Amino acid sequence: MAMFSFFAVILIVFISTSFAFGGLMFPHGEQEGDAIVEPNDDGSSGMVPISTLFPYFDHNHDSLFVNTNGAISFLIQVSSYTPTPFPLGGGRRVVAPFWGDVDARYGGNVTYRELIRVPQSDQLFSQADSVVRGTFVDQSRFSATWMFIATWNKVPFFGAIGHNALNITNTFQAVLVTNGRHSYAIFNYEEIKWTTGTASGGNNVGLQGTPAQVGFNAGDGFTFYAVPESRTNAIVDIDQDSNIGTRGRFLFRIDSSDIVDSGCNTAGTLAVFPVSGSMLGGDIVHISGPCLDESSTIVCRFADVEVPGQVVSNTTARCVSPLVFEVGRLPLKVSTNGGESFDFTGIFTYLSPEDVSPFVKRLDAAEWHQKDPLIVVWDTELFQEYVDYVRISVYGYGEDLATGAVKLQSVYSSSQMVPYNVGVFRFSRPEAPDGVQYTVGVVRVSQYGAKGQNELTLPGMWSDIHNLHWLYPVPDPSAWCDGWAEEARSDLDFLEVTEPCPCTLIQALVDTGRFSQHPLCSLDAPLGCELFKPGAVHCVRADSPSEKGGGQECCYGNDDKILNVLRSSGGGFAHRRHHGGVVPYKDAGRVPYLSHWISDTLPFEHCCVFSEESCQLYKFVRPSQTCEGYTAPAPAITTGDPHLITLDGVEYTFNGVGEYTMLEACNGSFVMQARMAVLQIGTPATVVTALAAVDTGTSDQIQVEVSNRRGMDVWYRQEGNGSDWTMLEFDDSQSRRVDLEGVAVFYREVNNSGVMTKNIHVNFKCGVSLVVSTTSGLLNVFTSLQQELKGRTRGLYGNWNGEKNDDFERPDGTILPVDATVQEIHSEFGQKWQIEPEDSLFRYPRGKGPFDYSDETFTPSFMSPEAALTGEAREICGNISQCAFDWAVTGNSDIARATGGAVAHYRAAIESASIVICGSVANPANGRKEVSRGSVGGVASFTCDDGYTLQGDNELVCQENGQWSGEVPICEASGLQAWQIVVIVVVCCLVLIAVAVIVILVRRARK
Structure with missing residues (x-):
């Protein structure tokens, strides 16, 4: 029933696209406020300023001409009555709904008007939006802000003589719409009876000769698009044709350097939108390419997973992306015959859950382990055209390193149908389900499906990946952490091959080939640092996994130097599992983000959030990397x-x-x-x-x-x-x-x-x-x-x-x-x-x-750049000669300042690359590893465990070769240790007891 509802909504949307306002033509004429082009032959409206920049052939335009001969032009008026074949040069940048020899002196009219989206015109704009949305799969949320309607109403051809000929007229329309970024041309053909004026070789009924041209010309002599029947006798039937399935209507995207025809194709290529989505699936993916009809049975194959799809129109279909445990640009193949053959291919990019903004939010998420009721909210626009009711579910993620198996299993589902547009759900914390105890999970809001239907095949949206401590409580996080750390100590070889961290913040910002900023702490997101890494101002992570699948996190403080978690809570950690996963994906320990969550983030929360006293254990097995061996690019x-x-x-x-x-x-x-x-x-x-x-x-x-x-x-x-x-x-x-x-x-x-x-x-x-x-x-x-x-x-x-x-x-x-x-x-x-x-x-x-x-x-x-460093230039550029040169030659202060900034950034990178920092030093006296850091010329400092003092006067100095000079000071016992004191106390007590016994015996003997 739910899937039927999904089909029905799609069908209604499609039908509404074709029949809004009850007709093909957009309202036009004097009664609609149109301006009228004075009756003429081969003339135009003159230049018409427009109130927005209209993108056409990758150029913005602020004016246009409505030409009598069936064309809109942007740079110059077009008076030619015989349509010269595209491409044309000379600045003739033309939108031609029907470029032929119109003579409006004896009948018909040419009108136009500009519209801005306001409440009074919203219904008309919605009609245009529906046309675009229903055709271009990547514009499902297109909302026009500007529109221009030009109409050639009952216009005769040049040379029409007598009453009968003047009744042979054409009525057609060009509607231009834009949202400021993308622009479209809608051509509407109510009735086309003639193609040619007599001056272009046409006969007395407006046919033969050189027929009209329909298409688009960039005006550079090279770039153009023409419909296949242009300048042929067949163009007279364009009112019976369409490229979007609505007879008499054509739609084109016209903002880019090439015109995009919305029609179907037999070339086997797909247009896909959205082009990316979460690897957890659930996204409604719009597809165009194959020519479709009511007999088409859609099957989509995402990578190696097949899912059923639905026909939306004769040019578009939809599928719901399935769950996969991998990321990247994966092939999307489409079958129109129920899976017998997959003749159309495109690309769909699966993203890590970390890289997708969660459409489901857990309110007061940090308190879920102790709050009741729990509250989730979700985006109420994403599926508003497709979903009426939803179900809220919790999924647990698990993986088995021994077998390589991974799974995402439903562990809780709401029983009631929740209206999608409500956008909020409150529920009491359920009892922990029996069976497998999951530690990491995610909340899904799904379309409410029929009983027994696989929820993951329905449209759905996800929350953040999080600790399921609220559903499967860990009674003693400290004990949990002890057990985890004991096991993790046997798997520390990965530390030897992790990517060395850059030593300074500048090095980290320059080394974009190996490191990317951490999404939770960066110079662009300082508030995240305060919560996630207090004391840090920026963190980066290694882009590629190490040989053993590990990752690297490097964090930096206000002094530009790398932080160590042993000295700052803002320091970075080594990661046993790389946050981006390891190719080939889909096996335990290799799954993007989820494997990292289980191996690194989950234990951090149990050891350092829910049990702060165990955080040292975590720091021991996930230590900061201290940039030994790092070489700057x-x-x-x-x-x-x-x-x-x-x-x-x-x-x-x-x-x-x-x-x-x-x-x-x-x-x-x-x-x-x-x-x-x-x-x-x-x-x-x-x-x-x-x-x-x-x-x-x-x-x-x-x-x-x-x-x-x-x-x-x-x-x-x-x-x-x-x-x-x-x-x-x-x-x-x-x-x-x-x-x-x-x-x-x-x-x-x-x-x-x-x-x-x-x-x-x-x-x-x-x-x-x-x-x-x-x-x-x-x-x-x-x-x-x-x-x-x-x-x-x-x-x-x-x-x-x-x-x-x-x-x-x-x-x-x-x-x-x-x-x-x-x-x-x-x-x-x-x-x-x-x-x-x-x-x-x-x-x-x-x-x-x-x-x-x-x-x-x-x-x-x-001119030498140094010669440009005049007094005026120094005010802008300081002593950077390249900046001064640009100011002198271009007169553009923005260019000059950008040049100055680029040179300054380069010099800072060179200076930072020369910085050498000495690394860790082992203190053998008590087996404790002291990580002592200092730049060239710096002096190492040491601390000793309780009961030990630093012996000797030796001092370690960091040298240019990255090594310490001098002997390592020794931590030696500073006095009686705790066990020695205990022994002494016990012995003393025994002696006192013995003395007391002897005294008692002596007194009794004397009596």
């Missing part, structure tokens, strides 16, 4: 008008126009290229506008480029198979990290002096990492390389070998002296690294190639 930067600092620290400026090799590494298998372009026509400034990189044979290709609309775009394609480029749209995903083949890309928002800026991190497994940011239409790039790549690099980032004199090595192996002039560096070094077209890694817009981005005749300013 080597940085290089490209910033501003481009200023470069090589991997060996040589600073220079190179203003190229073209595409260049920034870096070759790993014997040439890794290549990074930069595209440089003129910042503004007429100025001598050039900037980096795009980066492309790949580790050949190992990784996918990545491109990061400047976007006029979004700041930065990230594209990728599978390396080696010539596949199409795909944009990574982080704003439309729960995930801020995408793991591709051989490379991970993640997105961060960073608070820079109160201004949120976007950073893109790109980490290649070969040891190269990039942090890319944008300012005023240029890219700033911070590159870091792991030490094992030293001695194996070439390109504009230099020959990294520890020697600066050979950094200007050219492709032919010859070397330009490092003291060359700015002009010599430009022509005799920088330009030499311009790539050959066949070697390009870049993605190009349609019709363009490497030569379109090159200009060897460009002459930059050869």
Whole structure:
């Protein structure tokens, strides 16, 4: 019954999309407030300013023209009556619902109006929202804020003569809608009777000749989209056709660089939304691609798990994602014939539960072990279109290291049907169920299903992973911790191979290739540090598991130095199980986050939260790593008008126009290229506008480029198979990290002096990492390389070998002296690294190639950056000459400040990388290991156990080689120990008793 309800709601939504307002056309005409284009032939409305920026072909527009001949244009009026085939140049950026030779002088009219979403227009906007939501699977929550309706009502063709011909008219409409980020064009065709004016070769009934064109043109001479029947006689039947299943209606997404047709396909490709979800499952996943009808039987295969699906429309279907114990980009295959064949393939990204915001919240979660009643609340919008009633369940997670088995088992379920829209459930703490005692679990709010139905096949949302101490009480956490620690002591070999921590906070922030910020404690989330790691200001974790599956947590204090849990509660712990799991997943000890919870987080809570006196035990078996053996990566930067600092620290400026090799590494298998372009026509400034990189044979290709609309775009394609480029749209995903083949890309928002800026991190497994940011239409790039790549690099980032004199090595192996002039560096070094077209890694817009981005005749300013440090520049830049140069050449203070910040960050990284910290020292006198730390020149300090004192005058000093000089002081007994005192007291008591007995016997004898 519940599943039937799910189908019914979907069907109602679909039907409402087609029949809202009872007709195809959106309301139009003078009675609706439309403006009327004066009757004319080949004219237009003139330029119409619009109140919002409308995205079209990846450009924002603030005005448009409504052209009589069946088109809307954005840059210039379009008067042509015979539709020239797309693509067209000359700035003719056109939306053409029906570009043909309209003559409105003798009948019909052309009207238009702009609308902003307000209560009075909300119903009309809801109609547009329904059209978009019901078609584009990634826009299930699309809500337009702006709309433009242009209508050609009963318009005749040019050359129509006599009453009969003037009755041969067309009525059609273009509706443009946007939410500011995405924009769509809805074409409505009420009646199409003619295709051609007589001036275009048409006959006296408006047919033959050069028929009308329907589609979109970017105006650059290359980029366009036209419906297949454009400029053919068949276009007259467009009012009987559709690409969304509603006769007479077409829908297109038009904001990006390519027009997206919403229709189905036979190519076997899927569009999927959401593109990611929790590995615990329960997400409603929308799918489009195959052409569907009432006979289609949907089966979705997520990785190797098959689940039934439902048809929503002739272009869309839905499935509920199943539980899997793995993460990453997994194949999603769809069958339309009940599972006989899976002909359509896409990608669905499973995320760790840690990386998904819980839609179910446990109120006063820290007190659940002693509160009654317990309260959960949940998101009431996520499933509002699909679910009426829900059930609240608790699942316990267990794993068996001996067999490798893992399971998520329901251990409690509410009996009543709870209205979904209530959003809250109170229940008394139940008795602990008999049988297996689970220690870790999660709350699920699920669609209320039929009796016996597997709840995990229904839509559901999850709480945080947590300790089930409230359901399966641990009577004595201290005793529990003792038993756990005893077992954990036999499994400490993993400590020897965990990733060494960076020694300082700056090192941790720079080493983005190996460490990522901890979600519970970071500079971006200081309140989390106060609760989670008091005393710390930032924590990072190792991105990759160790050889034995361990993880690493490193935390830092206000003094920039790493913290040790033996001295600060804010110190980081070693993790027996890596928080991200270990490939291959799905086995005990390898499951993302859940294995870490059982092995590390759960014992921490029992030992250090519920039983503070046992916390030392936990610290002993999960100690802080003290950065012994850590080597910082080597940085290089490209910033501003481009200023470069090589991997060996040589600073220079190179203003190229073209595409260049920034870096070759790993014997040439890794290549990074930069595209440089003129910042503004007429100025001598050039900037980096795009980066492309790949580790050949190992990784996918990545491109990061400047976007006029979004700041930065990230594209990728599978390396080696010539596949199409795909944009990574982080704003439309729960995930801020995408793991591709051989490379991970993640997105961060960073608070820079109160201004949120976007950073893109790109980490290649070969040891190269990039942090890319944008300012005023240029890219700033911070590159870091792991030490094992030293001695194996070439390109504009230099020959990294520890020697600066050979950094200007050219492709032919010859070397330009490092003291060359700015002009010599430009022509005799920088330009030499311009790539050959066949070697390009870049993605190009349609019709363009490497030569379109090159200009060897460009002459930059050869001013020395130091010469730009004038008084005015010093106010902005201090003593950073690169900043002053950018201020002088571009006049843009934002660019100058960003350059200054990049150079300052680089210098801080170099300074921090030179810091050496001596590590642990064993004190053999009592077997206790003292972790004594100090930077170069620092002196070690020791403490001794009770009953011991520090003997000797020796002092340990930290040296530049990371070793301590001097002899280790010894803790020696400071006096009588406790057992010795006890023996003495006992002996004394016995002596006194003996003396007393003797005295008594002597007195009796005297009597």
